[in-house]
Amino acid sequence: xxxxxxxxxxxxxxxxxxxxxxxxxxxxxxxxxxxxxxxxxxxxxxxxxxxxxxxxxxxxxxxxxxxxxxxxxxxxxxxxxxxxxxxxxxxxxxxxxxxxxxxxxxxxxxxxxxxxxxxxxxxxxxxxxxxxxxxxxxxxxxxxxxxxxxxxxxxxxxxxxxxxxxxxxxxxxxxxxxxxxxxxxxxxxxxxxxxxxxxxxxxxxxxxxxxxxxxxxxxxxxxxxxxxxxxxxxxxxxxxxxxxxxxxxxxxxxxx
Amino acid sequence: xxxxxxxxxxxxxxxxxxxxxxxxxxxxxxxxxxxxxxxxxxxxxxxxxxxxxxxxxxxxxxxxxxxxxxxxxxxxxxxxxxxxxxxxxxxxxxxxxxxxxxxxxxxxxxxxxxxxxxxxxxxxxxxxxxxxxxxxxxxxxxxxxxxxxxxxxxxxxxxxxxxxxxxxxxxxxxxxxxxxxxxxxxxxxxxxxxxxxxxxxxxxxxxxxxxxxxxxxxxxxxxxxxxxxxxxxxxxxxxxxxxxxxxxxxxxxxxxxxxxxxxxxxxxxxxxxxxxxxxxxxxxxxxxxxxxxxxxxxxxxxxxxxxxxxxxxxxxxxxxxxxxxxxx
Numbered sequence: 001x002x003x004x005x006x007x008x009x010x011x012x013x014x015x016x017x018x019x020x021x022x023x024x025x026x027x028x029x030x031x032x033x034x035x036x037x038x039x040x041x042x043x044x045x046x047x048x049x050x051x052x053x054x055x056x057x058x059x060x061x062x063x064x065x066x067x068x069x070x071x072x073x074x075x076x077x078x079x080x081x082x083x084x085x086x087x088x089x090x091x092x093x094x095x096x097x098x099x100x101x102x103x104x105x106x107x108x109x110x111x112x113x114x115x116x117x118x119x120x121x122x123x124x125x126x127x128x129x130x131x132x133x134x135x136x137x138x139x140x141x142x143x144x145x146x147x148x149x150x151x152x153x154x155x156x157x158x159x160x161x162x163x164x165x166x167x168x169x170x171x172x173x174x175x176x177x178x179x180x181x182x183x184x185x186x187x188x189x190x191x192x193x194x195x196x197x198x199x200x201x202x203x204x205x206x207x208x209x210x211x212x213x214x215x216x217x218x219x220x221x222x223x224x225x226x227x228x229x230x231x232x233x234x235x236x237x238x239x240x241x242x243x244x245x246x247x248x249x250x251x252x253x254x255x256x
Numbered sequence: 257x258x259x260x261x262x263x264x265x266x267x268x269x270x271x272x273x274x275x276x277x278x279x280x281x282x283x284x285x286x287x288x289x290x291x292x293x294x295x296x297x298x299x300x301x302x303x304x305x306x307x308x309x310x311x312x313x314x315x316x317x318x319x320x321x322x323x324x325x326x327x328x329x330x331x332x333x334x335x336x337x338x339x340x341x342x343x344x345x346x347x348x349x350x351x352x353x354x355x356x357x358x359x360x361x362x363x364x365x366x367x368x369x370x371x372x373x374x375x376x377x378x379x380x381x382x383x384x385x386x387x388x389x390x391x392x393x394x395x396x397x398x399x400x401x402x403x404x405x406x407x408x409x410x411x412x413x414x415x416x417x418x419x420x421x422x423x424x425x426x427x428x429x430x431x432x433x434x435x436x437x438x439x440x441x442x443x444x445x446x447x448x449x450x451x452x453x454x455x456x457x458x459x460x461x462x463x464x465x466x467x468x469x470x471x472x473x474x475x476x477x478x479x480x481x482x483x484x485x486x487x488x489x490x491x492x493x494x495x496x497x498x499x500x501x502x503x504x505x506x507x508x509x510x511x512x513x514x515x516x517x518x519x520x521x522x523x524x525x526x527x528x529x530x531x532x533x534x535x536x537x538x539x540x541x542x543x544x545x546x547x548x549x550x551x552x553x554x555x556x557x558x559x560x561x562x563x564x565x566x567x568x569x570x571x572x573x574x575x576x577x578x579x580x581x582x583x584x
Contacts, residue, residue, distance in 0.1 A: 076454055093446070100439060
């Protein structure tokens with residue numbers, strides 16, 4: 001059984017068809033890439049999976065259970081966490097506080113415990129702090145823990161948004177353009193990080209425009225164009241696929 | 257040894273101590289006690305408003321929730337003969353329940369739309385009070401029933417009552433601010449989409465903040481009308497709402513202490529303005545408006561943020577000195 005099944009997902013915005021009849025399976029333990037020209041509907045797929053939008057038609061099935069149209073926080077609770085294309089952070093929070101907040105689901109604290117600051121709560125918060133630090137070390141930015149998140153460099157903000165995603169130990173992590181506008185060295189570092197995340201047991205789906213990066217790291221690729229899936233397969237298969245070449249070059253059908 | 261005592265705690269304890277001593281010093285000045293009592297009650301109101309704002313929503317119904325609390329308690333005590341102490345907690349709980357219901361409907365709306373929706377609710381209530389319970393309001397509201405020899409009909413005793421309730425409110429606000437609950441509220445306000453993505457029920461947290469904030473508005477409303485001994489619908493009008501926003505914004509929204517600074521500044525100011533010869537209280541709104549403009553322009557984050565910057569600058573100075581000593 002696939003970890004995540006998209007069954008005929010369709011999304012209309014008024015008269016615009018952003019996504020049409022998408023069937024896609026994500027297998028446990030793989031790194032799947034979703035590529036396609038601007039406006040192909042890639043981010044719409046993430047928004048539908050993570051509950052930001054409700055699909056016009058179709059179903060999202062996760063671990064065999066229908067999660068179509070659930071609220072984003074409930075979907076996160078099931079084990080799917082996504083990052084955002086435009087780096088999303090909580091303004092004014094330090095890196096450490098950001099991670100504390102991101103550990104919301106795994107903190108195990110309750111309102112009265114945290115309000116009265118009971119010894120049990122202090123112990124739980126201490127465990128959260130350790131978890132947060134561990135993840136910061138994992139992505140390599142524990143030395144910045146006391147800095148305000150928004151004042152760190154663009155590269156570190158990208159890393160931090162991945163760290164936020166990892167905080168609640170998801171079984172499926174959706175990364176929306178994790179290496180956009182990064183230097184080549186940083187791209188390599190983040191690709192290695194993504195491989196490490198997979199080794200830790202998290203399945204990863206990536207949307208990315210950086211072809212060299214995504215062809216290098218993904219086991220499988222799905223290609224979208226104008227809201228429809230035009231190809232699916234291994235990086236080698238996709239590289240040879242005529243429809244894909246046409247979609248990207250936007251030109252002659254006789255390219256071979 | 258002395259240096260180990262946290263200066264913030266020391267100043268806080270001294271300030272609270274001083275507030276408890278005030279009635280002994282000012283026995284001959286009921287006016288000043290009255291002003292202070294009013295300040296305490298409004299600190300409770302504004303703290304509630306700030307909590308809702310911390311979760312990222314501007315509630316324009318805060319004065320209306322004050323009214324719900326005030327009417328709840330006034331009707332129960334003056335018309336049905338309830339004990340004040342029994343009605344006081346209902347004066348908080350009834351607004352909280354109404355806030356949950358109103359929140360479920362309106363908190364889907366962001367920012368200005370939520371403000372407009374709550375504003376509409378407030379206007380509806382303002383008209384409703386007169387229609388339901390009479391345009392003149394409720395006269396002859398009895399003072400709180402005595403407990404253990406404490407008569408709450410005197411100004412000094414009511415001063416203590418308001419002071420204690422204010423201190424309890426501040427303690428609650430302090431803990432809410434410092435706890436994971438406060439951290440999560442700030443996250444919901446700063447980025448709702450990201451909060452949802454990490455599993456935070458953004459709307460649930462906003463409803464909780466709205467309910468708790470309205471609880472304190474209602475409690476303070478009841479406290480206010482049992483002190484004045486009468487109630488009229490206009491007390492909870494849009495004007496009252498504007499003053500709440502004024503105190504909150506100038507005091508500072510980012511710290512639980514903001515409402516304290518805001519209330520003391522604006523409600524304490526008339527006491528000193530009276531010494532100006534030929535002073536006309538009608539110009540007060542003008543002065544307040546001027547202060548608001550200056551504060552927004554030159555003190556972003558209000559008085560509390562300003563004080564924090566001053567404290568940090570002083571600490572930095574201190575540290576520099578320490579380094580120089582270490583070098584020599």
